Amino acid sequence: MKTKWKIELWCWIFLVPTLLLFVLFQGWPIAASLYYATLDWSGLTSDATYVGLDNFANVAKDPYFWNAFKNSFKFMFGVVPLNLIIPLILAVILNRPRLKGASIYRTLIFLPVVTTTSIVGIIMVFIWGSDGAVNDALMRIGLLSTPINWLGDAKWSMFTVVLISVWKNLGINMIYWLAGLQGIPKDLYEAAEVDGARGTKLFVHITVPLLLPIGAVILLLNVVNSLKVFDLIKTMTNGGPFFATDVVSTYIYRYAFSSEMGLPQLGYASAAGLFFAVTISALAIIQSVLNKRIKGRAKL
8 A cells, every 4th residue: 555655656756847847838828828818908018908708709700810710721731631641652662671771861851850940931932932943943944934923922822831841841750650660560561471462462451551540640740730830931921922821820920929910919819829729629639539549440
């Protein structure tokens, strides 16, 4: 009995630092946002007026919020499938034991991951500009007759930021898939080969089913991260042109910290943030339930 009590005590001692950090950096900001969302407050002075749920009602009535909401999901649906499929193909190729220089290729693909996103965004503005390297290359090989304004044209701006985001996160998703591939027991492949299975059959009947659990985790991470996108869009388009790439994060930033809308409206921005957080949480819960079901089937 005494031993059990000691084990529980040590568990709590190890948990305390994590719980403290959670309260300080996540619990307290969430609680503060809930309070701020009920105020008409700029955040610059002590003058704050209690307005109840008015900020939430105003957010729900704002067409620019729903435009940003729609763009966030448009970005997610553009990024997530590519972030799953392309890194998986690369991981399968680079996992081949006979491939020479595999570690060099992996390093090169992973390099953009360790580069600051805002720096990537600033550099890409020059590369994808009207007189940038991309237009120059496409015109030289005859694919374009006139340059495209990739970031200034509403038809192309979302496509361009999606493409850059996929390239930036290619390496980290490839590493996740590689970890999954290297965790599959080799004797399963050897047994299947003895039975005559080769190439595509091995991939479809052994690799894919065993990768499903880690695939569900990668899907969850990509969905949540893509809905939180901020720095890339802020540096590349600032939500433009004509709000074509305005996502919820840039919308909140505009009201909370920017002078574009006059005085900051911290209460309103907090309400918009909480409004969107509920959506992300609902998605995370649905995916978590699906993930458990997939893991359950994989064990069978």
